[in-house]
Amino acid sequence: AAKLGAVGLPQPPNIVLMLMDDMGWGDLGVNGEPSRETPNLDRMAAEGMLFPSFYSANPLCSPSRAALLTGRLPIRNGFYTTNAHARNGYTPQDMVGGIPASERLLPQLLKEASYATKIVGKWHLGHQPLFHPLKHGFDEWFGSPNCHFGPYDNKAKPNIPVFRDWEMVGRFYEEFPINLKTGEANLTQIYLQEALDFIKRQQSQQRPFFLYWAIDATHAPVYASRPFLGTSRRGRYGDAVREVDDSVGQILQLLRGLHIAESTFVFFTSDNGAALVSAPQQAGSNGPFLCGKQTTFEGGVREPAIAWWPGHVPMGQVSHQVGSLMDLFTTSLSLAGLQPPGDREIDGLDLVPVLLQGQLIDRPIFHYRGNELMAATVGQYKAHFWTWTNSWEEFKKGINFCPGQNVSGVTTHTQQEHTSLPLLFHLGRDPGERYPLRFDSAEYEAALQRISPAVQQHQDGLVPGQPQLNVCNPAVMNWAPPGCERLGKCLPVPESAPEKCSWPH
Amino acid sequence: AAKLGAVGLPQPPNIVLMLMDDMGWGDLGVNGEPSRETPNLDRMAAEGMLFPSFYSANPLCSPSRAALLTGRLPIRNGFYTTNAHARNGYTPQDMVGGIPASERLLPQLLKEASYATKIVGKWHLGHQPLFHPLKHGFDEWFGSPNCHFGPYDNKAKPNIPVFRDWEMVGRFYEEFPINLKTGEANLTQIYLQEALDFIKRQQSQQRPFFLYWAIDATHAPVYASRPFLGTSRRGRYGDAVREVDDSVGQILQLLRGLHIAESTFVFFTSDNGAALVSAPQQAGSNGPFLCGKQTTFEGGVREPAIAWWPGHVPMGQVSHQVGSLMDLFTTSLSLAGLQPPGDREIDGLDLVPVLLQGQLIDRPIFHYRGNELMAATVGQYKAHFWTWTNSWEEFKKGINFCPGQNVSGVTTHTQQEHTSLPLLFHLGRDPGERYPLRFDSAEYEAALQRISPAVQQHQDGLVPGQPQLNVCNPAVMNWAPPGCERLGKCLPVPESAPEKCSWPH
Ligand SMILES: [Ca+2]
Numbered sequence A, B: 001a002a003k004l005g006a007v008g009l010p011q012p013p014n015i016v017l018m019l020m021d022d023m024g025w026g027d028l029g030v031n032g033e034p035s036r037e038t039p040n041l042d043r044m045a046a047e048g049m050l051f052p053s054f055y056s057a058n059p060l061c062s063p064s065r066a067a068l069l070t071g072r073l074p075i076r077n078g079f080y081t082t083n084a085h086a087r088n089g090y091t092p093q094d095m096v097g098g099i100p101a102s103e104r105l106l107p108q109l110l111k112e113a114s115y116a117t118k119i120v121g122k123w124h125l126g127h128q129p130l131f132h133p134l135k136h137g138f139d140e141w142f143g144s145p146n147c148h149f150g151p152y153d154n155k156a157k158p159n160i161p162v163f164r165d166w167e168m169v170g171r172f173y174e175e176f177p178i179n180l181k182t183g184e185a186n187l188t189q190i191y192l193q194e195a196l197d198f199i200k201r202q203q204s205q206q207r208p209f210f211l212y213w214a215i216d217a218t219h220a221p222v223y224a225s226r227p228f229l230g231t232s233r234r235g236r237y238g239d240a241v242r243e244v245d246d247s248v249g250q251i252l253q254l255l256r257g258l259h260i261a262e263s264t265f266v267f268f269t270s271d272n273g274a275a276l277v278s279a280p281q282q283a284g285s286n287g288p289f290l291c292g293k294q295t296t297f298e299g300g301v302r303e304p305a306i307a308w309w310p311g312h313v314p315m316g317q318v319s320h321q322v323g324s325l326m327d328l329f330t331t332s333l334s335l336a337g338l339q340p341p342g343d344r345e346i347d348g349l350d351l352v353p354v355l356l357q358g359q360l361i362d363r364p365i366f367h368y369r370g371n372e373l374m375a376a377t378v379g380q381y382k383a384h385f386w387t388w389t390n391s392w393e394e395f396k397k398g399i400n401f402c403p404g405q406n407v408s409g410v411t412t413h414t415q416q417e418h419t420s421l422p423l424l425f426h427l428g429r430d431p432g433e434r435y436p437l438r439f440d441s442a443e444y445e446a447a448l449q450r451i452s453p454a455v456q457q458h459q460d461g462l463v464p465g466q467p468q469l470n471v472c473n474p475a476v477m478n479w480a481p482p483g484c485e486r487l488g489k490c491l492p493v494p495e496s497a498p499e500k501c502s503w504p505h
């Protein structure tokens, strides 16, 4: 709160977190995408602070989002599985688990400082009624509990519902069409309108607001609305990016137009790296980095990241702060004059000194995959304790998380343990993780002596949360969510048949 | 000349071509280098026009430079070898050949418009007296005829001389030290001073000038002066880039300070892709592109490129013109009000309409390696007629042009012919050349129908020049170049022993 006094605001700033889905580090013009189709994001960076070393908390949607909203690693908040070692779990529509009631989410906490809170887009923290975002601190929701996969037959599986607040207002591929053949869908326009409307409403009520804008056009199946389809040099994925970029521009322009740009902190990032497994039509770019979504190589976890707060965050800055999605939790609380909960471990840092004074805070980043600490980054050094892309079985089916890339002993298809002699990379000289440091070098020794105690300390204090992603059950799918009766879209609920979820990756 | 009238200059603009050595597309902050250490180049791009799709004329130094200065492909100007199919040749110090007297070089032609001309840095178009840059249109030279490899023992091979104009003024590793252990050398500072001095002198004489600033700090062995050593997040290569960037900033600042920024056209680019074979300590980054120097994949031939001409080239533009190093020949002539020679094929385009009016000109790019047309680009499509990285023999020795990268059937270690069914890539969706189009797709058919006639036309009209890079002879090395007597540094010239040059790559 002292910090806020210093920036001279009558009340805490509004907070807008723009979280993209599977967008890659290399998808932004400002990060070197050759077709340069993100003028609004590039302008946002030019007006704000770019973070080239900003990390997701997990290489997959659900755990990453749970970490963002709790400020805690998935291993703590339960967004992992013990069904198989080092495998990624998420919340498909038959997932029984979700965000535990014991977790305290960012919107819940912000309400203590009188914020109006809204989520637009993908929730992905569980879809059973107890996990509903309005039970976890959001005042409003427009969006879906799961990914927009489909269409389903509404027999073996229902189509994914779209909610307005407590009730379903339709389903993907039905009331909210996505044309898989042409890639046409109006969803980004709808999500944009939801954002603009919310901002205008709150502004007129003079309340600080928190908007979590979690749109998903860049997650396969990628989509764009008709005015954007076919306009990109990059194909359909690029069309989606262009529409996202245009929408970001419209939101920032509204903030300027309402004269609340200087009282609104905006952060743009993504939940995990580009899903190269869906390339080239349905995936983005991780720039010079290794592999993609699902992996703990840089391509899976390094994210595009821009902070924007005119008059406060200085213009045109690049911060080499090693940042994390979880920092947005702690930073948002700090901006609101709040402390993070004191009764639990919080992994997110308060980046306010980084944003306002250009400070650099030394801190480790822990890269988990499922229940295993795969890697850790300290400064410019990254240590891999385990390497794995996917299994030979999956790889032989054509599922490739590192297409065109192959680093011997690194992009392995068996789970290789290196805990006694980690593979170390210097991410400045070798951002592509191609050249492990020599084990017998002084540099290796020195780097490991910096990393090892940080890892030891982390692991000593770690109390894993109850794993949420172990049990699946067709009965928990959204056959008949609230609101279905009014729409006449209730489907019969099958018998309960809980089983262990299967996680191939 | 009409165009110049249109921009209202009393005389043709000064021309500064800044040609880097082995710098990669991905080495610029503006192209997404994560450490973001090129503030001056990034500012140059923000004040000028960035070309994300600008190509070298060859993936190796000498042929690329010969093409730049003649506006002609190496296959025409003789900078290739017939000693072995599709292998790269250059001008090491025992090379007999060089730039043919019949070629008309950019500085020769610019002298017709009264330009004062200077080359600073690496010439690399032959080092026998008849190839001397002052015999090919340059008024002044400070630099070396060959790469700064060494040190040599002055017995089997002499150290490479450094020339001022007609005479040697010392040798690398002797009067011009390069510390291979620490990476320290003052050469970039010397080359910078040469540039600044030349600009100031010409300005005071009110003559238009042409400065070809061909510095080589980013070619292995990479070097930097003491103030820059150890300052980069990227290691020694990054130190070199930082010094280059600082020097570019100083040159542009001098132009502003002398009030001739608006009458000076500056273009920054590189001669070939980053030499990944020397990574990670001695090589840069090709960003998201495939492989590096020596290859005709994008990493070997796509270059960083920025045009800067305040008041004429509009600020902050990105041009998707498919450009070539050879265009700088034709464009420079156009800026000087001159026509390219009419008695020979010129491959370079006049980019003035691109620069001043934002036009886009449809044109093919032909990617040669030695005597073979390996690939061609038309619009966003690239066809590979031959694929090859290097031989299995070389690869097994640890020489790798595509470290960490492996695209099945593309990054081959045998010379694979695809002339009857070329591999096609869409560089917008797939800039990394990972996903060849399906041969049976309509898109493949349509793209090939665009590329094939362009290739046919090119090959029908092609008259290869006399190959210059076939014969090597230890007697032609710079044992006793002009100026050696004054320095007391003449070495005995061995017997003439011409032999076929060996080109492993
Ligand atoms: Ca995702």
Ligand SMILES: [Ca+2]
Residues within 6 Å of the ligand: B020, B021, B022, B060, B061, B219, B271, B272
């Ligand atoms: Ca070169």
